[in-house]
Amino acid sequence: MKITVTVNGRKIQEDAACDLLLIDFLRAHGCLSVKRGCETSNCGLCTVMLDGRPVLSCSVLAVRADGRRVETLEGLQEEAEEFGAFIADQGAEQCGFCNPGLMMNAIALFRENPEPEEEEIKEYLAGNLCRCSGYEGQLRGIQAYLAWKKGVRS
Amino acid sequence: MLTIQNYVKAESLEQAYELNQKKSSRIIGGMLWLKMSRMRVQTAIDLSGLGLDTIEEEEDSFRIGSMVSLRQLEQHPGLAQSTDGSMRECLRHIVGVQFRNLATLGGSIFGRFGFSDVLTEFMALGAEVELYRGGRISLEQFAAMPADRDILVRVILPKEPGRCSYQSLRNSSTDFPVLACAVCAGENRAAAAAVGARPGRAVLVRDEEGILSAGITEKSAEEFGAYAAAKIRTGSNMRAGAGYRKHLAQVLVKRACLEIGGMQG
Numbered sequence: 001m002k003i004t005v006t007v008n009g010r011k012i013q014e015d016a017a018c019d020l021l022l023i024d025f026l027r028a029h030g031c032l033s034v035k036r037g038c039e040t041s042n043c044g045l046c047t048v049m050l051d052g053r054p055v056l057s058c059s060v061l062a063v064r065a066d067g068r069r070v071e072t073l074e075g076l077q078e079e080a081e082e083f084g085a086f087i088a089d090q091g092a093e094q095c096g097f098c099n100p101g102l103m104m105n106a107i108a109l110f111r112e113n114p115e116p117e118e119e120e121i122k123e124y125l126a127g128n129l130c131r132c133s134g135y136e137g138q139l140r141g142i143q144a145y146l147a148w149k150k151g152v153r154s
Numbered sequence: 155m156l157t158i159q160n161y162v163k164a165e166s167l168e169q170a171y172e173l174n175q176k177k178s179s180r181i182i183g184g185m186l187w188l189k190m191s192r193m194r195v196q197t198a199i200d201l202s203g204l205g206l207d208t209i210e211e212e213e214d215s216f217r218i219g220s221m222v223s224l225r226q227l228e229q230h231p232g233l234a235q236s237t238d239g240s241m242r243e244c245l246r247h248i249v250g251v252q253f254r255n256l257a258t259l260g261g262s263i264f265g266r267f268g269f270s271d272v273l274t275e276f277m278a279l280g281a282e283v284e285l286y287r288g289g290r291i292s293l294e295q296f297a298a299m300p301a302d303r304d305i306l307v308r309v310i311l312p313k314e315p316g317r318c319s320y321q322s323l324r325n326s327s328t329d330f331p332v333l334a335c336a337v338c339a340g341e342n343r344a345a346a347a348a349v350g351a352r353p354g355r356a357v358l359v360r361d362e363e364g365i366l367s368a369g370i371t372e373k374s375a376e377e378f379g380a381y382a383a384a385k386i387r388t389g390s391n392m393r394a395g396a397g398y399r400k401h402l403a404q405v406l407v408k409r410a411c412l413e414i415g416g417m418q419g
Contacts, residue, residue, distance in 0.1 A: 001161060014402070015236075016249065018158045018159065018160055018161040018198065019156065019157050019158035019195075019198075033224060040190060041186045041189065041249065041253060042249055042250075042328070044252055046249055047252050050255075053225075053255045054251060054252045054255060054305050055252050055255050055256050056252045056256060057185075058189075059184070059185055059189050059253075059256055060185070060256065061182075061185065061198075063161050064200065064202070065359070090226060104251070105251065105252060109251075117311070124251055125250075125328055126249075126250050126251050126328050127250010127252055127253055127399055128250065129326060
């Protein structure tokens, strides 16, 4: 089926198989930040924004993205660099495999709720699994980023 | 791995219904559960072009399209108010925001999954389903029916003044519940508890003996918990044994009663 998907601002037209998953479509088009971690729609590693909302790209048919807008971490470099530095400062991650998914969902959280409480952060990011850490470093990094961002705004 | 030969974005419910009469066809909701199967689907039918992704609030009910996402339900202020906050509570533990942005109400309800928090909550709230051919029937009745090839169009949630509480227990955060329950008590209807993840499909237990009719106290909450637990059948699976679930049912129904009675914050 012929589809047109806007990926990080670039229109891509392609004849896609009916069962091609969005994650595989995106990876084939160079978005290698989008990763497959669990195969059970649970880990959050494959998170992308579909029309601005975070979704699991491993569970969306590429044909369902027809006519829609997809953003991956490759398209959010500015936000990613700014926020990622705070995660790195905490040495939060070991292998880093889960990082792009976490970054995407954290960015979705900041867009939806610029000043989340600790419980709100935990609840929003509960679907992003990390098997190296205990999430403490990521939480500290997020809180440090939010405090800095608040200072910049005021 | 799930394979799909043809994909059709339905242009009408009639078209979707006709296509769905073939055994090799499947309606795709959020596709989260379907994706885990090894099914070979000849025709995948997508209802997302039919305007069924809206929550319409009317005077006495909410008309919720089958393609409304769990996240939409979770964030809807009218539903939050009408369900005493229990709607959000039943949804927020389900995997993650990214999952709930995809999973649909229709998929959750039509699948009649044993583990379903959504089925449990909507059953306690006295919801009805609107089927393309089957018309309107109570969710309680629908949940007990075997799957057929009809199409779930909407779920109708009555607005009834009253109190509700949702309780679930999970072995780990974001996992399936070990047991789930929702208790609702209205001004115009007797209290009822829906118990799900038994691990079978949710069932409804009405307060037929009027245990709570004189008001909720520590004692009557305890009694109704025991009553509901005795009425349901529990089973064992990898998450918990039947006896443990029976005990949980009693405790969670009691806690839900205490919450709606204002005795537990």
